[in-house]
Amino acid sequence: MAPVSDYVKIDKNPSLQVTADHRIEVVEAPIEKPGSGKVLVHIKTTGICGSDIHFWKSGNIGELKVLGNCILGHEAAGEVVEVGADVTKLKVGDRVAVEPQLPCGKCFLCMQGDYNLCQDVEFSSVYPYDGTMQRYKVHDERFLHKLPDSMTYAQGALVEPVSVAYHGVERSSVTLGKPAMVAGAGPIGLCTLALAKAMGATPLLITDISAKRLEFAKKFVPEVLTYQIDTTKTNQENAVAIRKIFGDSEYVQPPSVLECTGVESSINTAAYVVRRSGVLTVIGVGRGDINNFPFMHLSLAEIDVKFINRYHDSWPACINLIANKVINVDSLVTHRFPLEDADKAMATSSDPSNGNIKVVIED
Template sequence: MAPSFLDPQLSTPITTTKHTADTLATPLPNPSLQVTADHNLKCVNAPVYAPKHGEVLLQIKATGICGSDLHFWKSGRIGELIFMGDCIIGHEAAGVVLKCGDGVSHLRPGDRVAVEPGVPCETCFLCNDGRYNLCEDVQFAGVYPYAGTMQRYKVHPAKWVHKLPDNTTYVEGALLEPLSVVMRGMQVAGLQLGRGAVVCGAGPIGLIALGAARASGAHPIVITDLEPARLAFAKEFVPSCITYQVDKSLDAEGNAKAIRALFGKEEYFAPETVLECTGVESSVCTACYTARRGGAVVVIGVGKAVMNNLPFMHISMAEIDLRFINRYRDTWPPAIACMSGGILDLKKLVSHTFPLEKAADALQLCADSSKPSIKILIVDEVDATLDE
């Protein structure tokens, strides 16, 4: 049974009736889901904060579960990002503005918005150079110690929320974050019209990459995965794609040879670009053998901290351009345009939705490989209001 929602300090439901310096009075609870430092899930009523200068108070209406949420829950870290204590998770989100702090002029209560979860320092040389996705002092929602979006109420800088068009739902707004990941990968990859591409992995990011590659004009496109069911879904999602089930009896070179054969016998037609969306070492190796000589492999997936078996000399001698991305930058406006303009329809990826109060159940399902899912979202149907 999931734990009841209790305030982590008071151990009683929050019923604040007056302001303090930091918190905002509200008659409604703020259910949230935290990952603990000892790899457990904890449901608590989190504090509700008043928006300061340049901030807005949001009701989060939809949050997608990301593979990174599972990584933090199960292992407590992704590379140098380590959970040192309890933290509300979630970063793929959309919601509605409830209150604006001083200095916010472009938003008003009632505006429907998508949340860009990373808040860079805006003062370092990387931020000044426009590469704010590489800022080392970024405050990223759902990464310890910064509270994420699996809660009802969240304060966020107004600069880093984006208005949603009327024809874009909260669920679609939450899908803008994984779409932004893919768009950053495509920026780095430089896909070309009529050039072959491979997508490794038919999980949510891989499927979005498949749809985005198709929209970019890349052709033909092969998508790979271990699971036949995921490949069948990929074929439904983008009928023109070619699917390849990874053969566990073959090594990376063997699978790469079979994938390349799908493009024809001539080296010229071998895939120029591979979007690696799993982060799994064996898949990264396969991707490096799959790309044609002089081609590019863009690693989008999150993997282990150190990979020891990359085919270094093959990458070198074939001049494979092995590239990486770190989140995204300047992607929300074009991602919104893609979604609202009908260029990409990602609603089909949503296989399950859970109410906020059952967020822990949603993560349990997402982590259970015996129960197939594509994209799981946590939604809050409560019509929240502020009674100050």
């Protein structure tokens, strides 16, 4: 029999589930037994992501659709409470951050290291694969990463959004001593800003439509320049105003722009900000189709457009960045709820008027 912690009574498993008809409900979920190579984790902290809100409100993100009940959540950390057969690197009591994906490990993408692009990936909270807004979750030990004693469970959960930003910065042209712009001051944009600073990009500028979020960004990275998007202006007019902040010549414009909202107008504005021969990296997730994309402007300026899909091989690096205080993510957590109030946490996260940045669910 696999070892079980002698101080944990495993009897109830409250969870937050989304339904196919766009409802969320806190219900008891079955507790799985960990099979070979798997462990049972008591999820201590789960962050709410914009994708959780999309699945609730819209029932889909592009081709990913909610076709039945599914437990939400994929930003998580917790404690190992039971291990299955053949588990070698983890034991009961270990504190872990959850990398919420299980690729097939056999396709050419997995074999070349791009396992985030695996078309057969089992990703937590994407139907039909249950996520981490539950007390107990079985997960593959290969995608659980030990946390140092200095890190909190909340920090461990934030490794996931930091990993999104990490993969975006990794694919971008962010360079030591050169300017960069981040579009969007939500959690991903703020993590991207922190990493761009750590990479030595300067000057840095961040945009958003919310003055409150820009104020938060200024406290988060004091040296950052800010620009509040004027919704009465065209995308190009906003881009001209942003460029004036960087300076008058083309040379001082940002060769790297990282778009973290996925909103059509923001993507188009970003396309007009990045300098000729630069790189526009789209990190944000939005609608399935984008209209009025400035194709010829990008073509004539030889601006490369890159996209990201989640992350790969980022957890060890992002744990190091947080544990060694290269970046400080603690202030991103603005609201905390117990697991039993997960539905209230979702409602809070979906309402930008309350000033939330990252809402977490704790157990």
